[in-house]
Amino acid sequence: MTIINFSIGFLEVSWADILDILLVGLLIYKIYKWSKGSVASKILIGILAIYGIYLGVDALGMELLSSIFGQFINVGGIAALILFQQEIRKFLLFVGKIEFFRRNQFFRTVFKGTFLQASPIDIQAIVEAMHEMATHHHNGKFEPMGALMVIARSSDLSHYVESGDMLDANINKRLLLSIFNKLSPLHDGAVIIDKNGRLVAARCILPVSENPEIPAQMGLRHRAAIGVAEVTDALVLVVSEERGSMSLVKNGQIQTNLTAEQLYQKLNFALNEEQRDQTDPTATASTVAPEDKVTAPATSPKE
Structure with missing residues (x-):
């Protein structure tokens, strides 16, 4: 040569x-x-x-x-x-993340049978539970329930699963509401949902992001969500206990202020790769926008 x-x-x-x-x-x-x-x-x-x-x-x-x-x-x-x-x-975990191969058209074709299967995760049950937690009222007062959920994709989350309490249960709205009830001993920490749609553990400990650009109004729950999304390809869902807002974190980037409809579309878009287009049609949320009270749109999943 x-x-x-x-x-x-x-x-x-x-x-x-x-x-x-x-x-x-x-x-x-x-x-x-x-x-x-x-x-x-x-x-x-x-x-x-x-x-x-x-x-x-x-x-x-x-x-x-x-x-x-x-x-x-x-x-x-x-x-x-x-x-x-x-x-x-962090660097090695970033390099080892499979997201590049998932997005590359060649690898999407070669590994179609491995990666591009419809997700078995009950997205509607998750969104319904989050919406109810975000709009929760008690004694006539607006008192949202905080929540932190991690949905596994290709990265190994066993280290985080082992830090919590094993459950291995089917996902449903009532179970999620029970776990994140303030009186529940399991509400403090994150729940982890595996690729098969099973809720494998609760009260799990996640790494907290040290990114100095995270807005000051975001507390430890949001920082933990960003932290685990920085080192894995997991999807992380957050309900703010202070503001009742719903957020989605992916690849270390947080999208806040989501409605139930937007959250459902984004989860379905991310988990069902076969239906993914080149552009996300629902990317409307802002990372630093003030978090408003969430209300369900007319087209949101039924409760």
């Missing part, structure tokens, strides 16, 4: 060199974006500062300082694995 070279002044440059530089630049930019605003960014700056000092003292011939800083550089790889273990774990 012949690589075409060309000259820039006295430099011999190939297209492979240009591609190499672009990829390194992209990698540095992505590392900056992932670490921006977190403790990891400060650690990264410290490591770069030490490396810069090492290059400086080595160039000046300061052998003692050069050997001291050289020891830090020699163990830098191991230190980075320890200091950045959370970030590395």
Whole structure:
């Protein structure tokens, strides 16, 4: 294989060199974006500062300082694995997510029998339960019931399932309302629904997102929903206990202020891949829009 070279002044440059530089630049930019605003960014700056000092003292011939800083550089790889273990774990989980293969037309064709099956999950029961929780009244007062539900797709959620109480039950509206009742010992935490439509566990603990761009009005329930959606391809549903709003989180992106009809369409759209079009026709919600009280539209699923 012949690589075409060309000259820039006295430099011999190939297209492979240009591609190499672009990829390194992209990698540095992505590392900056992932670490921006977190403790990891400060650690990264410290490591770069030490490396810069090492290059400086080595160039000046300061052998003692050069050997001291050289020891830090020699163990830098191991230190980075320890200091950045959370970030590395998130990155590897992100790379391992199957969403790219689900969206790529070639892989959608090859794995059609594996991925593109109609979902057995009872979407209507979930939406009806969420709508009732969002519009719940007690003694004539508007008192929404908070809820957090995780619907598994291709990512393994066994780690989160094991943190809660095993149930293994069929989904129905009454069961979900019972779990998230404030007097229920299972209401604190998330329920996890597997790919077969079974409610496998309740009171599960989810990772909390550290994304600094999450609006301040979103509490731990929403942050936990975003957190698990950042590292898995699961769909996460949230009912706000304070505002009675319904939200859907997918790929770390939250869509708030959804009506029952919008929520039903989006879930059906995401879970039944065979009916997916190129564009989501229901993408109308805003991430930072104020959360209004949810009311069921005329075309929403019957209660």
